Amino acid sequence: MNTTIQLNQKNLHNLPDSFVVPTYDRSKLKSGIVHIGVGGFHRSHEACYNDDFLALSESTEWGICGMGLREADRKIGDILKQQDYLYTLIVKHPDGHQENRVIGSLVDFVLASDDPSAATDRLADVQTKIVSLTITEGGYHFNSATNAFDFDDSDVQHDLANPQSPKMIFGFLAEALRKRRAKGLPAFTIQSCDNIQHNGDITRKMLLAFAEKQDPELAQWIAEEVRFPNAMVDRITPMTTLQDIALLKEEGVQDLWPVTCEPFTQWIIEDHFSNGRPAWESVGAQFVQDVTPYELMKIRLLNAGHSVLGLLGSIHGHATIDGCIADPLFASYVRRFMDVEATPILAPVDGINLDEYKSALIERFGNPNIKDNLARICLESSSKLPKFIIPTMMENLEKGGSTKLAALVIAAWCYYSDKGVDKDGVALDIMDDIKLELHDYASKTEQDSLAFLKLESVFGELIQHKTFTDEYVGMVKTLYTNLDIAAQMHTLLSEDQLLTA
Missing domain, CATH: 3.40.50.720 (NAD(P)-binding Rossmann-like Domain)
Incomplete structure (x- = not known):
C-alpha cells in the first residue's frame, strides 16, 4: 500500500x-x-x-x-x-x-x-x-x-x-x-x-x-x-x-x-x-465479594510461572516465553512447579478447574505470535519474586512441601544478578531498581554461598530455613562450577520421574 x-x-x-x-x-x-x-x-x-x-x-x-x-x-x-x-x-x-x-x-x-x-x-x-x-x-x-x-x-x-x-x-x-x-x-x-x-x-x-x-x-x-x-x-x-x-x-x-x-x-x-x-x-x-482465591491462583501460577521461565530461560539463552515453552524441558519444568509447589497450597477457586487453568496457561505462554521478551519478564524481579514465588516457598517450608524447583530459580537469579550473562557469555539486559544492590550481594557468593539470601529486604527470613538453604547451596555451587541450567532442571525432573524416554 x-x-x-x-x-x-x-x-x-x-x-x-x-x-x-x-x-x-x-x-x-x-x-x-x-x-x-x-x-x-x-x-x-x-x-x-x-x-x-x-x-x-x-x-x-x-x-x-x-x-x-x-x-x-x-x-x-x-x-x-x-x-x-x-x-x-x-x-x-x-x-x-x-x-x-x-x-x-x-x-x-x-x-x-x-x-x-x-x-x-x-x-x-x-x-x-x-x-x-x-x-x-x-x-x-x-x-x-x-x-x-x-x-x-x-x-x-x-x-x-x-x-x-x-x-x-x-x-x-x-x-x-x-x-x-x-x-x-x-x-x-x-x-x-x-x-x-x-x-x-x-x-x-x-x-x-x-x-x-x-x-x-x-x-x-x-x-x-x-x-x-x-x-x-x-x-x-x-x-x-x-x-x-x-x-x-x-x-x-x-x-x-x-x-x-x-x-x-x-x-x-x-x-x-x-x-x-x-x-x-x-x-x-467479574465483581466478587472476595478476590483472594482468584488473585492467589493467578499470582502463584501465571506470574510465578513467568518468573520461573524468565530467570531459568535467560541463563539458558532463550529469548522469549514462547521459546521456553517450545523447549520440552522448560515446559515440563514450569508445569511441574505449578503442580508440585504452587497448587498444593492454593485454596479451591469457585468456578475454576485448576488443571484446566494450568493447561491453558501453558498454551497461552506458548502462543508463538506473542513474543514476550524474557528481559521484560525479569524486569524488577526484586519486587516480583517476593510476591510471586517466595511466599509459596515459605508456606511449603512451614508445611513440609517441596521447594527444590523454586530453589533452582533463586540460585539462577543469584548467578543472573552476579555475572549478568547467559551460558554462552552473552550479556543479559537486566532492569531492576536495586540492580546494583542485587549484584553486590550476589557477587560474594563464591566466598559465601548464602550471601545473596542475606538481602533481607528481598528474601526476608528465607535464609533461616535449613531445608531450603541446603538445597540452594548445592545448586549455587553446581551453577558456579558448570553453568548448565538445563542439566540441573533435568536432574530435578528426573528425580520425580517426570521425564519420559
Whole structure:
C-alpha cells in the first residue's frame, strides 16, 4: 500500500475495513477516571474494558485521562496527544490471526512532573471518580521484609516535606485528597491494577502510612472515605516492538505506539467503590465479594510461572516465553512447579478447574505470535519474586512441601544478578531498581554461598530455613562450577520421574 494514514480522530473512518474503530462520540467524554502509569498493560486491559463499556453505554462520564509522574513518561504522552489519544490494540491469536482494534477510551494525558500542582488539581477535580494505578510492584514503596512502608526513599522524604509539589505516587494521592477534602468533595476510589496480592489493601496501607506521617487528620479522613477495591488482572502484554509498528504500516496505518496482547483477558474486582463506577460487568469483568482465591491462583501460577521461565530461560539463552515453552524441558519444568509447589497450597477457586487453568496457561505462554521478551519478564524481579514465588516457598517450608524447583530459580537469579550473562557469555539486559544492590550481594557468593539470601529486604527470613538453604547451596555451587541450567532442571525432573524416554 502506497499511502499511509496517520492514526488520529480525523482519520478514524479512513482506516482499512479490517480495523475496528470506536463508534461512540469521544468528544462528549469526561474524564471520570484518571489512570496513573499509562503503559502497555493498562492500554490492553482497563482501557480496553472501558472502550467496550463506552461502546455499549450512553454514559459520557467515564473517559480516561492518563497521567505520568516521571520525565520518562513524556514520550508516551507526546505520542498519545499527537494521535488524539488513540492507539491500536493488536490482538494476536495462536493460529496467526491478528485483530487490529483502535481504542478510544483515553481522552487526555497529564505529565505531572511538569506541573505537580496542576496534576493534583486534575485528581481533585469533581469529575474524577476513580484513580487507577499500574505503577509496577516497585512503585508501592513496600518493604517485603518488614511489611511496612519504606520511608528511606529520597522522593518520599521530599514529599513529606513538600506536600504541594510531590514527586511520587502517594504524595500526589495525598495532596489531591487533601484538596478534595478542603472543597467538601467526595473521595475518589483508588483502584490498583498491578499484579500484587491484595493490591487494594496494600495501596491503602501504604497511603495511610505516608499520610499519617504527613498529616494525621487527612489520614483519618482517607481511612473513613476512600475505597481501595482489591482486583485480579490478567492479560499477557509484551513490549511493543518496531516490527509491530512496521506491520501496521504495511497495512496502511501509522501508529507510533500500538500495543500487542493475547486474546485472553480477565478482570475480577471486589465491588467497593467510593463514588460510582462503570458497569464493567456488562463487558466481561467479574465483581466478587472476595478476590483472594482468584488473585492467589493467578499470582502463584501465571506470574510465578513467568518468573520461573524468565530467570531459568535467560541463563539458558532463550529469548522469549514462547521459546521456553517450545523447549520440552522448560515446559515440563514450569508445569511441574505449578503442580508440585504452587497448587498444593492454593485454596479451591469457585468456578475454576485448576488443571484446566494450568493447561491453558501453558498454551497461552506458548502462543508463538506473542513474543514476550524474557528481559521484560525479569524486569524488577526484586519486587516480583517476593510476591510471586517466595511466599509459596515459605508456606511449603512451614508445611513440609517441596521447594527444590523454586530453589533452582533463586540460585539462577543469584548467578543472573552476579555475572549478568547467559551460558554462552552473552550479556543479559537486566532492569531492576536495586540492580546494583542485587549484584553486590550476589557477587560474594563464591566466598559465601548464602550471601545473596542475606538481602533481607528481598528474601526476608528465607535464609533461616535449613531445608531450603541446603538445597540452594548445592545448586549455587553446581551453577558456579558448570553453568548448565538445563542439566540441573533435568536432574530435578528426573528425580520425580517426570521425564519420559
